[in-house]
Amino acid sequence: MHHDVVVVGGGAGGLELAARLGRKLGRREGPRRVLLVDRSVFHIWKPTLHEVAAGTLDSHQEGLSYTVLARRNHFGFTLGELRGLDTTNRTLKLGAMHDEQGKLLVPERTLTYRWLVLAIGSGSNFFGTPGAEHAYVLEQAADAERFRRHLQAAFTRSAFAADKRLGVVIVGGGATGVELSAELIEAHQETLASLDTENAFRLDLTIVEAAPRILAGLPERISAQAKTALERKQVRVLTGTRVEALQPDRLVTSQGDIPADLIVWAAGIKAAEANAGFGLTTTKANQFVVNDKLETSAAGVYALGDCAACPWGEGRLVPARAQAAHQQASFLYGTLSQLLRERAPGGQFRYKDFGSLVSLGENKGIGNLMGGLGGRNFFVEGLIAKWMYMSLHLMHHRAILGVGGTFVLALARLLQRRVSGRLKLH
Ligand SMILES: Cc1cc2nc3c(=O)[nH]c(=O)nc-3n(C[C@H](O)[C@H](O)[C@H](O)COP(=O)(O)OP(=O)(O)OC[C@H]3O[C@@H](n4cnc5c(N)ncnc54)[C@H](O)[C@@H]3O)c2cc1C
Numbered sequence: 001m002h003h004d005v006v007v008v009g010g011g012a013g014g015l016e017l018a019a020r021l022g023r024k025l026g027r028r029e030g031p032r033r034v035l036l037v038d039r040s041v042f043h044i045w046k047p048t049l050h051e052v053a054a055g056t057l058d059s060h061q062e063g064l065s066y067t068v069l070a071r072r073n074h075f076g077f078t079l080g081e082l083r084g085l086d087t088t089n090r091t092l093k094l095g096a097m098h099d100e101q102g103k104l105l106v107p108e109r110t111l112t113y114r115w116l117v118l119a120i121g122s123g124s125n126f127f128g129t130p131g132a133e134h135a136y137v138l139e140q141a142a143d144a145e146r147f148r149r150h151l152q153a154a155f156t157r158s159a160f161a162a163d164k165r166l167g168v169v170i171v172g173g174g175a176t177g178v179e180l181s182a183e184l185i186e187a188h189q190e191t192l193a194s195l196d197t198e199n200a201f202r203l204d205l206t207i208v209e210a211a212p213r214i215l216a217g218l219p220e221r222i223s224a225q226a227k228t229a230l231e232r233k234q235v236r237v238l239t240g241t242r243v244e245a246l247q248p249d250r251l252v253t254s255q256g257d258i259p260a261d262l263i264v265w266a267a268g269i270k271a272a273e274a275n276a277g278f279g280l281t282t283t284k285a286n287q288f289v290v291n292d293k294l295e296t297s298a299a300g301v302y303a304l305g306d307c308a309a310c311p312w313g314e315g316r317l318v319p320a321r322a323q324a325a326h327q328q329a330s331f332l333y334g335t336l337s338q339l340l341r342e343r344a345p346g347g348q349f350r351y352k353d354f355g356s357l358v359s360l361g362e363n364k365g366i367g368n369l370m371g372g373l374g375g376r377n378f379f380v381e382g383l384i385a386k387w388m389y390m391s392l393h394l395m396h397h398r399a400i401l402g403v404g405g406t407f408v409l410a411l412a413r414l415l416q417r418r419v420s421g422r423l424k425l426h
C-alpha cells in the first residue's frame with residue numbers, strides 16, 4: 001500500500017495534521033494521498049486523561065472514532081503499530097495486532113510513503129525507580145480507564161471498610177499531578193453525596209514532588225496559589241521529597257515511607273524505547289532529533305509533538321505540550337501542502353509559548369498567559385482561567401471537526417452532563 005503522506009500517531013498533533021491535509025485535498029484526492037496510522041481505533045485528547053481517570057469524563061463519550069474522522073476529513077486510516085522503518089526504501093512496517101483474547105485483528109503489514117510524519121507521543125519516565133509496576137500511569141485512554149475502574153472499586157470498598165479511609169498518592173507535582181488531584185477530590189465529594197453518613201470515608205490524597213515546589217515550570221506565584229488551593233481541600237503536598245522505591249502498599253521516599261492504596265505516577269515523560277531502533281538520530285529520552293523544519297536525520301521523515309526533540313532558542317527544546325504539537329502540526333501542514341503541489345516549502349518552525357493553564361476543578365483554574373499586549377505576561381485565575389483552559393480543547397476539536405461539529409458536540413456534552421451528572425460510576 002502506498003500513500004504520499006503517512007502520519008503515524010493520531011494524537012494532539014498527528015490527527016490535526018491528517019485532518020487538515022485530508023480536507024485540503026478533498027473527497028477525491030484525500031484518502032488516496034494521506035494515510036493516518038494509529039494503534040488505537042479511537043482518538044481521545046490526551047490532556048483530558050486525568051478526568052477520564054477520576055471518572056469525571058466518560059472516555060466512551062469523549063472518544064472519537066478514527067474511521068468516522070477519516071471519512072469526514074477525507075484521509076485514509078489504518079489500525080497498526082509502528083514496528084520498523086527503512087528510510088532508504090521509504091518503507092515502514094506495522095506489527096500484527098491482537099484483541100484481548102489474543103485473536104489476530106490485523107496482520108503485519110508494510111507501507112510505502114513519500115513523506116512520513118512521526119507523531120507517536122511519549123510515555124512515562126520512571127527514572128529507574130524500582131517497583132514501577134505498582135503504579136498507575138496516564139499514557140493512553142486504556143490506562144486512565146483501568147485506574148478509574150480500580151478507583152471506583154476502592155471507593156466502594158472504603159465505604160464499608162472498618163477504617164473508612166482511602167490513601168491515594170500521586171508522584172509528580174506538575175500540571176498532570178495537580179489537575180488529577182483536583183479531579184479526584186471532586187469525584188470523592190460527588191461519591192460522598194450519595195452515601196449514608198455511616199459509609200462516609202476519608203480520601204487521604206498526597207502529592208509527592210522532588211522539586212522544592214509544585215508546578216516548578218510555572219511562575220512561583222502560580223505554584224503558591226495552587227498549593228494553597230490544594231491544601232485547603234486537605235491534599236497533603238510534600239515537596240523536596242524524592243521517591244526511592246514503590247511497593248504494593250507504600251512508597252519509600254527520602255522523607256520516610258508513605259502508605260498508599262493506589263499510586264499514580266505522573267512524574268515525567270519519556271518517548272518509547274523502540275524509537276531508538278528506527279535508524280534515526282534520537283536523544284537519551286528516545287525523542288527523534290529534528291531541525292527547525294521538523295526534519296529528522298532521514299530524508300522525507302518529519303517528527304512532531306512529544307516524540308520530537310526540537311530546538312527552541314539557546315540550548316532549550318520545545319516543551320512536550322499539546323500547544324507545541326498543535327503549532328508543529330500547523331507548520332507541517334504548510335510544508336506538506338507545498339510538497340504535495342510539487343513546490344519547495346520554505347520557513348522555519350518557531351515555537352510560541354502562550355503560557356500554561358492549570359485546572360483546579362470546580363470551575364476554577366490558574367495560569368499565566370505569555371506575550372500578550374506589549375509582550376507582557378498575565379496572571380489569570382478562577383472561572384476565566386477555566387474557560388480559557390476549556391477553549392484549548394475546543395480549538396483541538398475545531399481542527400478535526402470544524403466549527404459546526406465542535407459547537408454541536410460541546411452542546412450535546414453539556415446537556416448530557418446536566419442529565420446524567422459528572423461522575424461516571426459504571
Ligand atoms: C493527564 C495529562 C494532562 C495534560 N495536560 C496538558 C495541558 O493542559 N496542556 C498541554 O499543552 N499539554 C498537556 N498534556 C501534554 C499533552 O497531552 C501532550 O504534550 C500531547 O498530547 C502530545 O501530542 P502528540 O501528538 O505528540 O502525542 P499524543 O497526543 O500522545 O498522541 C500520540 C498518538 O500516537 C499513537 N501511537 C503511539 N505509539 C504508536 C505506535 N508505535 N504506532 C502507532 N501509533 C502510536 C497513540 O495511540 C496516540 O494516538 C497533558 C498530558 C497528560 C497525560
